[in-house]
Amino acid sequence: MFNDREIVCCQCNLGFVFSAGEQEYFDSRKLSHEPKRCQNCRVLERLRRSGKSTSTAFKTNCADCSQPTILPFQPKDDRQAYCNPCWKRRQDEESKSSPEAANF
Ligand SMILES: [Zn+2]
Numbered sequence: 001m002f003n004d005r006e007i008v009c010c011q012c013n014l015g016f017v018f019s020a021g022e023q024e025y026f027d028s029r030k031l032s033h034e035p036k037r038c039q040n041c042r043v044l045e046r047l048r049r050s051g052k053s054t055s056t057a058f059k060t061n062c063a064d065c066s067q068p069t070i071l072p073f074q075p076k077d078d079r080q081a082y083c084n085p086c087w088k089r090r091q092d093e094e095s096k097s098s099p100e101a102a103n104f
Protein backbone atom coordinates (compact mmCIF):
# COMPACT_ATOMS: atom_id res chain seq x y z
CA MET A 1 0.00 0.00 0.00
CA PHE A 2 1.18 3.48 -0.84
CA ASN A 3 0.11 6.78 0.58
CA ASP A 4 0.47 10.22 -0.92
CA ARG A 5 3.58 11.89 0.40
CA GLU A 6 4.67 15.47 0.35
CA ILE A 7 8.19 16.17 -0.88
CA VAL A 8 9.96 19.51 -0.99
CA CYS A 9 11.32 20.28 -4.43
CA CYS A 10 15.12 20.64 -4.39
CA GLN A 11 14.95 23.35 -7.01
CA CYS A 12 12.13 25.72 -6.11
CA ASN A 13 11.63 24.60 -2.48
CA LEU A 14 7.90 24.20 -2.98
CA GLY A 15 6.19 21.16 -1.60
CA PHE A 16 4.66 18.75 -4.07
CA VAL A 17 2.76 15.51 -3.75
CA PHE A 18 4.42 12.23 -4.63
CA SER A 19 1.14 10.44 -5.15
CA ALA A 20 0.38 6.86 -4.27
CA GLY A 21 -0.07 6.15 -7.97
CA GLU A 22 3.35 7.54 -8.79
CA GLN A 23 4.94 5.60 -5.96
CA GLU A 24 3.36 2.45 -7.35
CA TYR A 25 4.74 3.29 -10.78
CA PHE A 26 8.22 3.89 -9.35
CA ASP A 27 8.02 0.64 -7.43
CA SER A 28 6.89 -1.35 -10.47
CA ARG A 29 9.89 0.01 -12.36
CA LYS A 30 12.21 -0.86 -9.49
CA LEU A 31 13.13 2.76 -9.03
CA SER A 32 14.28 3.14 -5.47
CA HIS A 33 14.89 6.86 -5.54
CA GLU A 34 12.09 9.32 -5.13
CA PRO A 35 11.60 12.40 -7.28
CA LYS A 36 13.53 15.42 -6.04
CA ARG A 37 11.83 17.96 -8.22
CA CYS A 38 8.23 19.00 -8.61
CA GLN A 39 6.42 18.47 -11.93
CA ASN A 40 7.13 22.00 -13.09
CA CYS A 41 10.86 21.83 -12.38
CA ARG A 42 10.99 18.43 -14.06
CA VAL A 43 9.53 19.92 -17.22
CA LEU A 44 12.17 22.65 -17.20
CA GLU A 45 14.94 20.15 -16.44
CA ARG A 46 13.85 17.98 -19.38
CA LEU A 47 13.97 20.97 -21.72
CA ARG A 48 17.42 21.91 -20.43
CA ARG A 49 18.73 18.37 -20.86
CA SER A 50 17.45 18.07 -24.40
CA GLY A 51 19.29 21.27 -25.21
CA LYS A 52 16.15 23.27 -25.75
CA SER A 53 15.63 26.73 -24.44
CA THR A 54 13.45 26.93 -21.39
CA SER A 55 11.89 30.01 -22.95
CA THR A 56 9.62 27.65 -24.91
CA ALA A 57 8.15 26.58 -21.58
CA PHE A 58 4.67 27.89 -21.17
CA LYS A 59 3.53 28.99 -17.74
CA THR A 60 -0.17 28.79 -17.14
CA ASN A 61 -2.73 27.71 -14.61
CA CYS A 62 -4.35 24.32 -14.73
CA ALA A 63 -7.87 24.55 -16.17
CA ASP A 64 -9.04 22.08 -13.56
CA CYS A 65 -7.38 22.74 -10.20
CA SER A 66 -5.95 26.17 -11.18
CA GLN A 67 -2.51 25.29 -9.81
CA PRO A 68 0.33 27.08 -11.58
CA THR A 69 1.77 24.64 -14.06
CA ILE A 70 4.52 24.67 -16.67
CA LEU A 71 4.10 23.02 -20.04
CA PRO A 72 7.05 22.20 -22.32
CA PHE A 73 5.16 23.79 -25.23
CA GLN A 74 2.45 26.31 -25.84
CA PRO A 75 -0.99 24.70 -26.07
CA LYS A 76 -3.15 25.38 -29.10
CA ASP A 77 -5.84 28.00 -28.61
CA ASP A 78 -8.68 25.52 -28.42
CA ARG A 79 -6.88 23.31 -25.93
CA GLN A 80 -7.11 23.80 -22.22
CA ALA A 81 -3.98 23.31 -20.21
CA TYR A 82 -3.90 20.87 -17.32
CA CYS A 83 -1.29 20.07 -14.75
CA ASN A 84 0.16 16.59 -14.83
CA PRO A 85 -2.06 14.93 -12.18
CA CYS A 86 -5.24 16.44 -13.66
CA TRP A 87 -4.19 15.48 -17.17
CA LYS A 88 -3.57 11.89 -16.10
CA ARG A 89 -6.88 11.78 -14.27
CA ARG A 90 -8.66 13.03 -17.38
CA GLN A 91 -6.95 10.39 -19.49
CA ASP A 92 -8.13 7.74 -17.04
CA GLU A 93 -11.67 9.04 -17.05
CA GLU A 94 -11.71 9.19 -20.83
CA SER A 95 -10.55 5.62 -21.21
CA LYS A 96 -13.19 4.53 -18.72
CA SER A 97 -16.01 6.44 -20.39
CA SER A 98 -15.15 5.12 -23.85
CA PRO A 99 -14.02 1.51 -23.48
CA GLU A 100 -14.05 0.94 -27.27
CA ALA A 101 -11.29 3.46 -27.64
CA ALA A 102 -9.30 1.88 -24.83
CA ASN A 103 -9.34 -1.46 -26.62
CA PHE A 104 -7.43 -0.05 -29.52
ZN1 LIG B 1 10.14 22.75 -8.21
Ligand SMILES: [Zn+2]
Nearest residue numbers: 062065083086
Ligand atom coordinates in the same frame (compact mmCIF):
# COMPACT_ATOMS: atom_id res chain seq x y z
ZN1 LIG C 1 -4.62 20.50 -12.14
